[in-house]
Amino acid sequence: MKNLLFKIPTILFLFILSVFLYLLIIDRNPSEVPSNLLNKNTPKFEAKSLFNNKKIFSNKEFGNELVIVNFFATWCKPCRDEHVFIQNFADEKKIKIIGINYKDDPKKAVQWLKKLGNPYSNVAIDRKGEIAIDWGVYGIPETFLINSDAIIKYRHVGPITESIYKKINLIIAKID
């Protein structure tokens, strides 16, 4: 009995320790929160387009093909860093990309896209950050993958890097 009394807490302690060790070793960002919208329909929105006076209606943009939604702003340095990968999705993979210009000056955003290239088929203006809240966005840049049934299949918080670009391509291949 005494032996058991010593063994149980030791085993429990070692188990907890190994869980902590596992979480420490695996490749993860502890501050990243999984999206609550995964496998759910895209939140609806209607907003002004950055390119013309027409409005963008979300129900017209999603539901026909695979779409990438990218929240960005000109004041966000990581958005500039990931821009090349967003451009690659549009140029090489021929994927439709909807941009959401988050709390930004539309004039600056237009200039920014002229300078860096425009990968977006359309860009919605989100001056007050209301669309972002509806999408559960908390740290831009954020990127969502939407399948042809308008269901959110993946969300990435932070800039797209080389490894994330590859990861997203694998997910796209699976969705397709």
Added chain:
Amino acid sequence: MKNKNFIIIIIFILIQFCFNSCYAVEPNEILKNKEQEERARNISKNIRCMICQNQSIDESSAPLAKDLRILIREKIKSGKKDEEIYKFLTDRYGDFILLKPPFKPDTLALWLLPFIFCIIGLFIIIVNNKKSKKL
């Protein structure tokens, strides 16, 4: 003299603790209706700032925290109940946005494990005590 300085430093540190509950709510955010403002403050204290993650939106000066404080006040003004506001936020950000996790099947381990460990610990202490008394 050294002792006196030490006591002054200790008193200074203790005074800091008295004022550690600072709030980020800006004057222009405050609602005129006191009852509605109190409701907004209570909800804000239970909502996690998704950027700072260890602060409530009531204490955080992050832009998203401010947006959520304003949103909560707008919803209260438009007649929404507290439960509806909590649902609106958890639908978008998940249960993580609540500083106090809800009691439901997913969080059962989180709520019950501390009690189970306490019971195991108490059991071990009692059994050990009885044995040492016998000796």
